[in-house]
Amino acid sequence: MGQKSSPHDPSPRPSAHYRCVGVGVGPANLSLASLLHRYPEVPNLFLDRREAFGWHDSQQIPGTTLQVSLFKDLVSLSDPTNAFSFLSYLHDQGRMYHYLNAQFDSVPRKEFRNYLEWASRRNENIAFGETVAEVGFEDGVFTVGTDRRRVTADNIVIGVGSRPWVPPQAQGLLGDTQFHVNEYLERAGDLAGKRVVVVGGGQSGAEAVLDLVSRPHDRLPRQVCWISRRRSYFPIDDSPFTNDFYMPSHSDYFYGLPAEDRAAFNTEHILSSDGISESTLRDLYQKVYMHRFVDGDPRLVRLQPNREVTGVTGANGGSGPWDITVRHNADAGSTEHHEADVVVWATGFRPAPMDFLAPIADRLEREGDELRVDQDFAAQWDGPLDRNIFVQNAVRGQRGLADLNLSLNAWRSSRIAGRLRGVHSDEQLPSFIEWSSKTAKESWSAS
Numbered sequence: 001m002g003q004k005s006s007p008h009d010p011s012p013r014p015s016a017h018y019r020c021v022g023v024g025v026g027p028a029n030l031s032l033a034s035l036l037h038r039y040p041e042v043p044n045l046f047l048d049r050r051e052a053f054g055w056h057d058s059q060q061i062p063g064t065t066l067q068v069s070l071f072k073d074l075v076s077l078s079d080p081t082n083a084f085s086f087l088s089y090l091h092d093q094g095r096m097y098h099y100l101n102a103q104f105d106s107v108p109r110k111e112f113r114n115y116l117e118w119a120s121r122r123n124e125n126i127a128f129g130e131t132v133a134e135v136g137f138e139d140g141v142f143t144v145g146t147d148r149r150r151v152t153a154d155n156i157v158i159g160v161g162s163r164p165w166v167p168p169q170a171q172g173l174l175g176d177t178q179f180h181v182n183e184y185l186e187r188a189g190d191l192a193g194k195r196v197v198v199v200g201g202g203q204s205g206a207e208a209v210l211d212l213v214s215r216p217h218d219r220l221p222r223q224v225c226w227i228s229r230r231r232s233y234f235p236i237d238d239s240p241f242t243n244d245f246y247m248p249s250h251s252d253y254f255y256g257l258p259a260e261d262r263a264a265f266n267t268e269h270i271l272s273s274d275g276i277s278e279s280t281l282r283d284l285y286q287k288v289y290m291h292r293f294v295d296g297d298p299r300l301v302r303l304q305p306n307r308e309v310t311g312v313t314g315a316n317g318g319s320g321p322w323d324i325t326v327r328h329n330a331d332a333g334s335t336e337h338h339e340a341d342v343v344v345w346a347t348g349f350r351p352a353p354m355d356f357l358a359p360i361a362d363r364l365e366r367e368g369d370e371l372r373v374d375q376d377f378a379a380q381w382d383g384p385l386d387r388n389i390f391v392q393n394a395v396r397g398q399r400g401l402a403d404l405n406l407s408l409n410a411w412r413s414s415r416i417a418g419r420l421r422g423v424h425s426d427e428q429l430p431s432f433i434e435w436s437s438k439t440a441k442e443s444w445s446a447s
């Protein structure tokens with residue numbers, strides 16, 4: 001069936017039937033495509049609207065690294081002998097020893113991106129340059145309409161990721177001198193002598209500030225101001241017991257909690273996912289020290305946490321310079337102003353819309369803004385039980401902070417693959433921690 005047709009074929013078969021069609025080829029669906037590759041009895045096709053593979057390409061700032069272990073690649077944590085692992089990539093490229101000898105503290109982000117691209121190139125079930133415009137349901141199968149063809153499928157797997165978000169004050173003002181950090185490499189090349197304001201106190205904001213203040217003297221901005229809503233610039237919590245939140249057993253425990261407990265948990269532990277790598281913080285602190293005390297540039301960096309940008313106005317028909325109004329969180333009546341030539345919004349991402357589901361939207365159950373999913377990430381709906389729409393990286397409210405992260409990619413995909421193949425996927429042992437009173441009773445009475 002579709003398994004045989006090459007995705008790189010410029011004229012794909014106009015209609016075909018698959019056991020599973022994936023929408024989007026980021027790390028989430030690429031993981032599933034990699035796990036399914038060894039099962040020809042599950043014909044599958046994964047489509048992405050990009051012309052070629054990309055992974056946050058404009059945030060591949062030199063020196064940035066992965067924030068998780070290299071074992072959290074596409075497959076290793078659920079299928080360690082799979083041919084699409086990071087180790088297989090290194091081996092295929094002949095660089096196993098070099099990688100070891102380089103002694104990276106973490107995988108360079110660009111090397112991980114290259115690995116992902118390698119995995120996408122080796123998989124003939126993946127097609128780029130094809131936008132999924134519509135998913136419907138007719139005669140017992142899903143219909144998938146793209147800008148190039150129409151195919152049918154028993155199951156759909158959505159992995160459309162997230163899109164950049166800026167606060168309302170910035171919406172409508174974006175362009176060359178005011179942009180989201182996901183366009184950083186395209187737009188922040190030459191900022192010599194400029195006044196730059198970076199808004200957002202997470203990893204992306206920190207990386208932008210570090211890059212700006214690390215430029216050679218003749219390419220340095222005149223000033224870099226870093227504004228964050230958080231009280232300071234906080235690190236990611238990467239300690240052992242916190243990392244147990246990023247295990248399958250915790251995802252399952254979390255799923256069974258009442259909705260208000262899940263929401264409170266995500267708020268309380270946000271820094272386990274959205275904090276800044278300690279190495280980035282250390283590099284940044286050392287740069288500030290050098291500029292302030294050693295290199296004679298004491299006014300280069302301004303650090304302003306615990307503040308909220310309340311307004312942005314621009315001269316010259318909206319091309320800047322910009323007047324940024326800021327309120328201190330501990331002093332509601334306060335107002336500070338910054339003049340900026342360039343504003344970088346590192347204000348995060350929000351789930352990408354799934355407009356292509358419009359034909360069946362009223363058949364799907366929801367929980368708040370999310371599709372309500374079962375234990376295998378299948379959206380609850382009124383259709384046949386053996387026809388499902390799975391969602392990857394889109395149910396943080398139901399599955400916790402790990403849902404958006406690379407940590408559980410391989411496990412979540414193996415659950416979905418297991419359901420598609422009608423087998424129960426293998427699970428690793430649960431956490432040392434007895435998350436619920438139920439597991440505590442079960443584990444001690446069994447021992």
Ligand SMILES: Cc1cc2nc3c(=O)[nH]c(=O)nc-3n(C[C@H](O)[C@H](O)[C@H](O)COP(=O)(O)OP(=O)(O)OC[C@H]3O[C@@H](n4cnc5c(N)ncnc54)[C@H](O)[C@@H]3O)c2cc1C
Nearest residue numbers: 024026027028048049059066067131132160161393405406
């Ligand atoms: C700069 C950056 C660094 C990160 N680093 C880490 C890290 O080190 N560790 C970690 O755990 N997490 C990290 N993350 C978080 C997360 O792992 C990534 O955002 C990851 O890319 C999410 O994967 P995804 O497949 O869900 O979505 P995405 O990577 O966003 O991929 C979604 C894909 O869907 C496609 N698409 C959307 N709509 C359609 C459509 N209608 N038809 C066809 N295709 C469509 C898009 O073109 C896109 O290619 C990082 C995030 C960012 C922004």
